[in-house]
Amino acid sequence: MLEIRNLAKSFGGVKATNDVTLDFPDGSLTAVIGPNGAGKSTFFNLITGALKPDSGQVLLDGVDLAGRSPPEIVRHGVGRAFQVASIFKSLTVQETMLAAVSADQRSSAVLHKRFPLPETRDRAEHVMELLGLAGKRNRTAATLSHGDQKLLDIALALVLEPKVLLLDEPTAGMGPEERWRMIDKVRELWETQKITVVFIEHDMDIVFKIAPKIVVLCYGRILATGTPDEIRNNSAVIDAYLGTEHAGAAA
Amino acid sequence: MTELEAGRAERLAPASGSAAFQRYRDVLIALIAFAVLACLPLLSGSKALLDFVIRCSAYGLFATSLNLLVGYTGLTSFGHGMFFGLGAYSFGLIMQRLGVPIPVAFVATLAITAVIAAAIGAICVRLKEIYFAFVTLAFQMLIHSMILSWASFTGGDQGLRGGIPRPVFLGIDLANHVHLYVASCALLILGLLAMRQIAQSPFGYTLRMIRDNAARASFLGIDVWRAKLTVFVLAALFASMGGMVMALFVSGAYPEFAYWTISGEGIFINMLGGVSTFLGPMVGTVLLLLLNDTVTRFTEYHGIVLGVVILFFALGLRKGLLDFVAEWFAHRRDAVEGR
Numbered sequence: 001m002l003e004i005r006n007l008a009k010s011f012g013g014v015k016a017t018n019d020v021t022l023d024f025p026d027g028s029l030t031a032v033i034g035p036n037g038a039g040k041s042t043f044f045n046l047i048t049g050a051l052k053p054d055s056g057q058v059l060l061d062g063v064d065l066a067g068r069s070p071p072e073i074v075r076h077g078v079g080r081a082f083q084v085a086s087i088f089k090s091l092t093v094q095e096t097m098l099a100a101v102s103a104d105q106r107s108s109a110v111l112h113k114r115f116p117l118p119e120t121r122d123r124a125e126h127v128m129e130l131l132g133l134a135g136k137r138n139r140t141a142a143t144l145s146h147g148d149q150k151l152l153d154i155a156l157a158l159v160l161e162p163k164v165l166l167l168d169e170p171t172a173g174m175g176p177e178e179r180w181r182m183i184d185k186v187r188e189l190w191e192t193q194k195i196t197v198v199f200i201e202h203d204m205d206i207v208f209k210i211a212p213k214i215v216v217l218c219y220g221r222i223l224a225t226g227t228p229d230e231i232r233n234n235s236a237v238i239d240a241y242l243g244t245e246h247a248g249a250a251a
Numbered sequence: 252m253t254e255l256e257a258g259r260a261e262r263l264a265p266a267s268g269s270a271a272f273q274r275y276r277d278v279l280i281a282l283i284a285f286a287v288l289a290c291l292p293l294l295s296g297s298k299a300l301l302d303f304v305i306r307c308s309a310y311g312l313f314a315t316s317l318n319l320l321v322g323y324t325g326l327t328s329f330g331h332g333m334f335f336g337l338g339a340y341s342f343g344l345i346m347q348r349l350g351v352p353i354p355v356a357f358v359a360t361l362a363i364t365a366v367i368a369a370a371i372g373a374i375c376v377r378l379k380e381i382y383f384a385f386v387t388l389a390f391q392m393l394i395h396s397m398i399l400s401w402a403s404f405t406g407g408d409q410g411l412r413g414g415i416p417r418p419v420f421l422g423i424d425l426a427n428h429v430h431l432y433v434a435s436c437a438l439l440i441l442g443l444l445a446m447r448q449i450a451q452s453p454f455g456y457t458l459r460m461i462r463d464n465a466a467r468a469s470f471l472g473i474d475v476w477r478a479k480l481t482v483f484v485l486a487a488l489f490a491s492m493g494g495m496v497m498a499l500f501v502s503g504a505y506p507e508f509a510y511w512t513i514s515g516e517g518i519f520i521n522m523l524g525g526v527s528t529f530l531g532p533m534v535g536t537v538l539l540l541l542l543n544d545t546v547t548r549f550t551e552y553h554g555i556v557l558g559v560v561i562l563f564f565a566l567g568l569r570k571g572l573l574d575f576v577a578e579w580f581a582h583r584r585d586a587v588e589g590r
Contacts, residue, residue, distance in 0.1 A: 014391055048470065074472040088463040089454070099456040103471040109478065113454045114270035118581075160471065229489040 001025050002047075002078075002164050002196060007056035007066070009046055009220075016042040016055070018220035024164065029190045031211035032197045033239050037221040040200045041083065048080045049073040060164065062207075079162030083169045085149035086156075089142035094132050096141060097124035097159055104160045111148060127159040130192075131185070138169075147178050151185070158189065167199035171206065181201060184208055188243050204242070208232065214239065261276055261450045273451065288436040292429050301432045302500075302546070307536055309496040314520040314532035315334060315446055315512075316489035321518070322526030324482050325462030326376070329514050330387030333371075333394045334487040336509025337364055339492025342400065343411040343504040352420050360495060363486055368487030369480065376479035384538035388511060395509045410505035415498060424500055435496050442489050445528055449485060482565075523564055526569020527578075534573045 002024040009017040018037045024030055033041050045051040047058050049070040058066040065073050088096050101120035102108045109115070116124075128134040131151045136144065141152060150170060157165055170181040170186055184200075187210050190197045201207050207214060209226040216223040216237050223241070224234045231237055292301060313335050320326040341363045345356040375386050398405045406412055425431045449455055460468040462478050493541050498504050507513070516539065524535020542560060546553040568575055578587040 014455055039350055046418065050470075070469045071472045072476055074470055081469060086459050086464060087469040088467065090463055091459060095456065099453070100471050102453045102456065103460075103468075103473050106472075107453050108417075109481065110453040113453065114274050114448075114451055115453045116270060117453060118270075156467070 001058075001061060001200075003057075003059040004047070005057040005059065007043075007046055007058065008054050009042060009051060010054060017046060018222075018223055020217075022215060022222065022225070023025060026163075026196055026197050027194055028196055028213060029211060030205045030213045030215060032198060032200045032215045032217060033179035033207055033241070034200070034217035034223070037199055037219075038217040040217055041168060042079060042220075043217065044154070044168050044198075044200070046138065047073075047166065048078055050145060051223065060169045073125045074162075075161060077161075078159035078166065079160050079164070080166040081150070081153040081157045081168060081170065085146070085153040085174050087141045087149055087152050090140060092138050092140055093128065093144070094124065096152060096238050097155060100105070100156050100159045102125075109137065123159060123161075127155050130158070130189070150174070154186075154189075158193070162195060164198070165197040169202065171201065171203060177219035179206065186210075195197070274448075277444065277447055277451075281440050285436060285440045288440075289433055292432060301428065303540065305432055305435045305496065305500050305532075308435040309493045309500065310516075310520065310540065311439055311533045311536040312493035312496065313490045314444045314517050314524075314536050315443060315529075316493070317514075317517040318521055318526050318529075318532045319446060319449065319458075319482055319489075320485045321521055322531075323455065323462065324458040324479060326479060326483070327380070327384050327518075328375075328387040328483075329384045329511065329518070330391035331486065331490055332511060332513030332515075333387075333391040333509055334364055334368060334490035335494040335513050336394060336398070336504075336506075337367060337487075338491030338497035338499055339504040339508045340405060340411065340494075341491075342495040343415050343498045344404070346415045346417075347411065347413070350416065350418075352418060353425065354420060355369065357495060357568070360491060360504070364487050364491035365484055368484045371494070372480045372483035372487075376476060376483055391509070391511050391514055395506060395511070398509055399507050399567040410508055411498075411503045414499055414502045415504075418504075428588055431499060435500070438492060438496055445491060449482075450529055453480070454481070519561060521571065522561060524573055525574030525577070527570070527574045531571050531573040531581065534570060538572065540542070 002105065004020055004022040007017055007020045008015070021041065032043065035139045036038050042051065046053045047065075049065070049072065051066055055067060057064050060076055060078060063076060065078070088099075091099065098116040099108070100119050101123045102115070102117060103178055125134070128137060131154065133148065133151060133155060136148060141149065144152060152165065154170065167186065171182050174182060183206050186197065186199060191225055210226065213225070214228060214231045215225045216231060219242050224231055224237050226234070232242070278585070279586060288304065291304065317328065317331045320331065338360055342356055345351060345359055346353070349356070351359070355507065360414055371390050375383055375390070378386055399408055401407075423430055425434060430441050457468070460471070461475055461478060463561070469475050471525040472585065494508060497508060520539050521532050522535070522537035523538050525531035525534065542557060546556045550556065564571060
């Protein structure tokens with residue numbers, strides 16, 4: 001279980017994350033929403049070690065990860081994908097996967113053997129199949145479509161076999177149809193892999209349709225948490241973020 | 252920076268077991284190359300040709316090791332030449348003052364290089380791009396001025412004079428021109444083979460990941476700083492080997508070996524030959540030395556000619572010679588596959 005306890009981070013006078021306490025039970029799927037500048041990405045950066053929190057705890061199965069380095073946190077089982085696909089542009093899809101498995105098996109500093117190591121093949125193969133990238137294995141990452149690059153980014157996180165997967169806007173920059181394909185994929189991964197998934201999303205239709213639990217952030221604070229129905233009818237959320245359209249649709 | 256991506260042209264063969272095959276293929280190529288080079292003295296009596304190959308060995312080891320930093324890791328060092336100079340001076344001084352067997356001096360020099368490279372690298376590899384380039388250059392200047400000012404030990408601007416003693420070991424007499432030639436070739440081939448292994452190892456792919464996207468690499472659990480420091484030291488060792496070959500060749504060591512222009516020539520060679528293939532710097536070495544030797548024969552303004560050539564490669568082709576060839580083959584292969 002991932003437990004966030006009183007997490008806080010300020011930039012100058014701005015409290016980007018302000019006393020956030022949240023639980024993500026094992027195997028849960030949670031959407032994080034909020035207006036621009038609500039501190040959603042900062043929240044992810046604090047959990048994954050890209051930023052050091054000013055105070056508070058990030059407990060994964062009881063171990064406090066707050067303030068540790070990204071490599072350490074990854075090794076404890078927190079994987080992440082990025083808003084802008086963060087990939088290795090000159091490597092092929094297959095090389096990317098194999099190298100990531102090498103990193104996870106702590107063989108990324110091995111000098112005396114040839115790449116790829118045989119023991120990395122199965123896991124790389126499995127995740128390429130899972131995300132539908134197996135047919136594009138020999139494509140250089142830079143030549144992939146935007147959507148495939150996002151999938152490759154997620155594959156990079158997933159191939160490390162994380163306990164918790166953080167997805168920062170998996171559908172960013174996609175057309176409407178591609179969005180639904182991506183989000184169906186995310187849901188399918190969550191169902192089949194039995195991991196804890198937390199994702200940031202702007203499209204309310206998507207959030208309300210697939211997320212069993214929603215967290216609303218606003219000015220670094222938790223505005224509300226709950227099921228889609230609870231969020232839709234929460235007056236604070238409607239005022240701050242949703243406006244009346246979705247509230248009307250729910251009524 | 253597409254022109255600075257080593258290993259782009261080499262694709263991973265899909266079949267399993269190909270990794271082992273690749274290694275045997277590389278060893279086979281190395282053996283053939285060595286056999287051809289070793290037979291050269293039998294075919295041609297030209298001393299100048301053998302001298303040329305010896306110089307190619309020294310510079311080739313140096314330039315290829317620089318490509319491990321520039322092309323594979325994205326670390327553009329402008330001070331890599333300091334390890335070339337360090338190798339030449341350490342080896343020369345150990346031989347002159349301690350009179351130990353050559354292999355002992357060789358290993359001792361590598362050990363000294365490793366320690367100094369680790370200390371300098373620990374400071375430099377934290378820095379990004381241009382700062383890394385500047386600080387490595389600064390260290391190069393520091394070492395160069397140390398050599399100049401510590402005249403009682405290093406001979407100052409006169410260099411290490413009086414020749415480097417070359418006692419016979421294991422029946423190899425490096426004072427003999429052909430023996431020196433074969434030994435240089437052997438060092439070159441072994442050095443290239445070792446660097447090839449580094450480039451194609453899991454560590455080599457870690458380097459490529461760091462070059463492409465260091466932040467992402469750290470989110471895969473890779474200690475980026477440690478990997479950069481490791482390759483910095485490894486590359487220094489091969490540069491030092493090049494310096495030792497040079498010291499043996501001229502039977503001395505001179506401050507120019509540690510001057511920043513050596514680093515500049517290393518970059519120059521990499522631009523000429525190309526950094527997207529492993530052997531690009533080797534091709535660049537041969538090109539540069541050929542150019543140097545022929546141009547200086549015709550004109551004293553050889554700097555201008557070399558400048559024009561590098562401009563042609565940088566602005567005209569926008570890549571090194573072997574990059575160009577590799578890309579041409581890649582295009583043809585894609586065309587054949589019907590894409």
